[in-house]
Amino acid sequence: MVRSRLYKVTRGTLRLLSRPVRRAQGRGGIVLEPYRGYGSCDEIFLIGRVFRQSRPAPDADRDSLRDLWRDVGRRIARRAVRGAAVTARFGGTEQRVATDRDGYFRIHLKPRAMPDCADPWRAVGLTLDAEPPVEARAEVYVPPAHARFAVVSDIDDTVMHTGVANKLVMLWRLFVEDAESRTAFPGVATLYRALHDGADGEQNPMLYVSRAPWGLYDVLSEFFARHAIPAGPVLFLREWGLSWTHPLPRRAEDHKRILIGNMLALYRDLPFVLIGDSGQHDPEVYAEVVAAHPGRVRAVYIRNVSADAARIAEIERIAAGVTAAGASFVLAPDSVAMAEHAAGLGLIAHDAVATVRAEREAAPPEPATGPLPGVLRPTEVPPTVVIEPEGGRRL
Incomplete structure (x- = not known):
């Protein structure tokens, strides 16, 4: 065996x-x-x-x-x-x-x-x-004229499990697992199809950001196709430059703010939805984007992959700045809460929520894949936090 x-x-x-x-x-x-x-x-x-x-x-x-x-x-x-x-x-x-x-x-x-x-x-x-x-x-x-908003989503620990907060787990999942064995978060595929379709078949642009090297582009494309996640440009934040003489990844500046700023300038007539995770710096980066472009971001959705109370409290403080600039902020451990909120804003069809929930409930337990399975998921369910521009509530 x-x-x-x-x-x-x-x-x-x-x-x-x-x-x-x-x-x-x-x-x-x-x-x-x-x-x-x-x-x-x-x-x-x-x-x-x-x-x-x-x-x-x-x-x-x-x-x-x-x-x-x-x-x-x-x-x-x-x-x-x-x-x-x-x-x-x-x-x-x-x-x-x-x-x-x-x-x-x-x-x-x-x-x-x-x-x-x-x-x-x-x-x-x-x-x-x-x-x-x-x-x-x-x-x-090129988005059609009837597109109503654009989505920018992180991939690592937002769409698929990669464990970027832990370098050993990240390297295992980047270089050992292929597209078939990589795991998508339950409900992601249906949520992203709903966002792409909008309330009425809008074909909204989906833009993805990854910390992986360009060499894994084919793997990510195959992963998206396998899980029926809407295709979109994948914007990589680094070129790792593997070679015999330089076998380790190159360090590169995180250009996520610049990339999102470029997208906002390109699609200047569209509001944006930003999706990320709590494990790295997505809340901080998105808060800076919202502050720099007031009125352009409808909602920030953060997948909560940590049960750490201090990190959650820190994100709640960040959320206050996001909502002060007029954007909604949702911190949730699964896709259902995001879908419910998006439906409430009119971003997706209301009946799409049931589809996301069904995919989430039908998903098997997360497999303990990789050398350090104990760090891949928290031992307790993280809370869901929804904060609106006019106030907030904790669920």
């Missing part, structure tokens, strides 16, 4: 780490990899990367540990292509950019005319200058 479990974990880990190298390539192992972008009728933004990696063996076996180890080596040994020229085409406009030292390119394009399309996901053509040229298709989300 132990050997079987160890083999499964090892194989799952290697599949996770090797997955990013299993993609179409140009000559010489060159890869043009775009990530989902976002935009408005006036401008679009997207990020991608260009790198080189060796090709897999034609007879490689996906279940073979030996071949998976080879793919992990190929991933670690892949080399960023600095100074590569990438051309983006969208709405009758082209932009040519060069990759930075880590191989990343950033597109900020203002189209002459927004292409007619019923789907809010718009296609952007990309071409890498190479011989022969490497083509790719990127997607950017």
